[in-house]
Amino acid sequence: MITFEGVTKRYPGGTVALDDVSLECPTGRITVFVGTSGGGKTTALRTINRMVEPTSGRVLIDGQDVREKRPAELRRGIGYVIQHAGLFPHRTIEDNIATVPYLLRWSKKKARARAHELMERVGLERSMARRYPFQLSGGQQQRVGVARALAADPPIMLMDEPFSAVDPVVRAELQDEFLRLQDELHKTIVFVTHDIDEAIKLGDRIAVFQTGGRLVQADTPETLLARPANDFVAGFIGHDRGIRRLSFVPASSAPLSDRDVLPADTPAGRVRDGGGEWVLAVDADRRPLGWAAVRDLPASGVLGDAPLAPIGHAFDVEGDSVRAALDAAILSPSGRAVGVDAEGRVVGIADQQDLSTAIARSGAAVAPRPAADGAATAEGAAGGVSGGADAGGGA
């Protein structure tokens, strides 16, 4: 656990980069610092490895003040990744990754073996080991940066906008792989970004900094979206926070119906007599074949003979969120989403009303704002910063 206790950083000239910040970053979890430019995120991150010394207050790692260790010793247990990777241009990829093992006086053979193992871990081909940084793409360089930070297997990783310098597609890939890696490694990670989507995707907890180095809220993504502590946080999350919150409501909570799910060999006449606007034709294994408009059905023959409209995306009843199901319903010709199991067999279908029911049940449709008076807002913010009921929780 990394603990900030009343940390203030005031620079000569009077700039307050951090203003009495108290915060906990749980062990084995990802804590993301977000907020306005100049809000103190990088400064806060750097107080952890003593690149910045606070004017007052303390930073503790597992209860020990970071000032009790010499910076070099402290940093051996803390990986550090920055934007643009910050690689040594004149060193090969393998030697960049092996930087810390060399400092720790590992043999060249052992250090390089570790570098090669890490290259594989972060998705880099071994053939790149002897290249130089300029011979790699921006995304590949960031992977090298992550591998280098992991080289001595530090329990803590500090990451300062590590994925900001690459295009959105590569960035999403890097984020996904980073989450996969964290699933295996369980590092204590502090991650700075100014992108709220990245924060929600990666963070077990999110700390929001406002201009003047003030921490205004620290909570799980769900709580942050549900109960922003003040108008600044609400504005920072954006007007579509209601939609974002649906990502945390499981699709399994939506009521599903199979009344209009029919085998393709059902006589068309019988379907027509049954009324309704659309039916979903399925094969003998209940895999979806497509939507049939009931009014277009022939009087004779079977359902499968009718023109079938593609279902587009089905949602996974067990693994997807209501947001994915709603998206599927909106894009479906019938206005209904098809829910499937892990094998792709139809479990049932949900219309937008069914999904609204699930949303209402989850409480996600109700976003209580703090009371209008200032005292209540400040109380909400303080509750969030001190950890609140769900400290250490997360998706």
Ligand SMILES: Nc1ncnc2c1ncn2[C@@H]1O[C@H](COP(=O)(O)OP(=O)(O)OP(=O)(O)O)[C@@H](O)[C@H]1O
């Ligand atoms: N060495 C320094 N000397 C003086 N002021 C500094 C120094 N480093 C940072 N600051 C100031 O402290 C404040 C916080 O800076 P910091 O880099 O921590 O913000 P940030 O939230 O990380 O911003 P960004 O998102 O733009 O990177 C800013 O006003 C910055 O100008």
